[in-house]
Amino acid sequence: MSGTPATTLRVLRQLRHDPRTIALLLIVPAALMTIFRFVYDHEHATFETAGPALMVIFPLITMFLVSSIALLRERTTGTLERLMTTPLSRLALLAGYGLAFTLLAIVQAGVVTGLSLGALGLDVAGSTALLVALATAVALLGLGLGLLASAFARSEFQVVQFFPATILPQLLLCGLLVPRARMGSVLHAISDALPMSYAVDGIHHLVMRPGSNGSAAGDLAIVLAYAVAAIMLGALTLQRRTD
């Protein structure tokens, strides 16, 4: 994929010129996790079950917001049209974004995981590497959904409206608030169709049951499949020829 490393470097350089965004991406999840820990100071069991789910929710939110706005800008400022006149293929462009966001997600997940397992005293029975892998897969899902949202928005005002439309329902139905097993059959069916349900299932497998790395790996594969599907679908919206 020629042009992918150059695109990754370009996206990372854009971020480097925006240290405030980097700081927000890294500090906010850590701070929220800390608040969450003390909100449930007297109910440590709740923190033990709901806290880990946050570790895959942060990358979804941040990557969706970052990528939907970044790609909307590519579409509206003329840089995408300009790229389409170069030999860069659409998949190479998206792979470049994917790689840059994966790196970012790994750093973000590293910070949150380190803090949660260390200072906040969260117990994870399963593999930490799988935990970070799940967070990274969710980051790619955020990229794919952000890419799709950018195709249906004309402005930054519109694109952020896709956040409550596409991300919040997943958070309501993913098993964070109510275990999925306790949902009615309709909600459960919808929940089954949404990728974040598997991300949170995966986390629950990792955190609660020792030796459940296997089922978490299955969940990871499902989330990755959704992420790839969203990115591929989004690639179709990057037209080389436009009106």
Place this chain on the structure above:
Amino acid sequence: MNYLEPAPAVTAHELAVRRGGREVLRGLSFALPAGRITGLIGPSGGGKTTLMRAVVGVQRRVRGELMVLGLPAGSAALRRRLGYATQAYAAYDDLTVRENLEYFGALMGARKAQVGEVIERVDLVGAAGQLVRSLSGGQRSRVSLATALLGEPELLVLDEPTVGLDPLLRERLWSLFRELSAGGATLLVSSHVMEEAGRCDEVLLLRDGLLLAQSTPAELTERTGTDDLDRAFLRLVESQ
């Protein structure tokens, strides 16, 4: 044209584009001579940008025949051989001038050293480390122009590259265009300023999606009986 001349860089036959329910280009036939500077001149809204987008292969709903460097417009093999500068600058605001050019250079397979060379050619040496966001409008459009020069393209499509520039800079850019053409490149340069037509080897006069004329500037003044290109344009419109 005689048989000693090289094949045209671009040929169009009955080229038409429909956009937003309106016929923006209405059956154009022309040829761009290779190695020359052709000015695409005409009022705003006449279809200049649409024509350029068709040539570089990003315009949807193009009908008729359009051949670029011997291949149908939009062919993947052309992307390495074309340089395109859009009218509104196309560069990343949150990167420096040099970072922008390094990126486009990597995509075009340009030599690493060429980045510094094009920065010099468009007179942005002093601003190379600055974020594009912090540049003036004229500087930004030159960043966009610089990206088009990377990778030694055979055909340069430049959409209003001199708009809003001071006379000194405009002069510099025209001598740059001359240099590129002397080096063998074909240039298609658009402008809504008739005065710029006089600097081209050939002009395509485009108005309301139709070609009013394709000729040399000298032929144009001869045909219309006036040295003033603005007046020549008006006479052509009147006699249409």
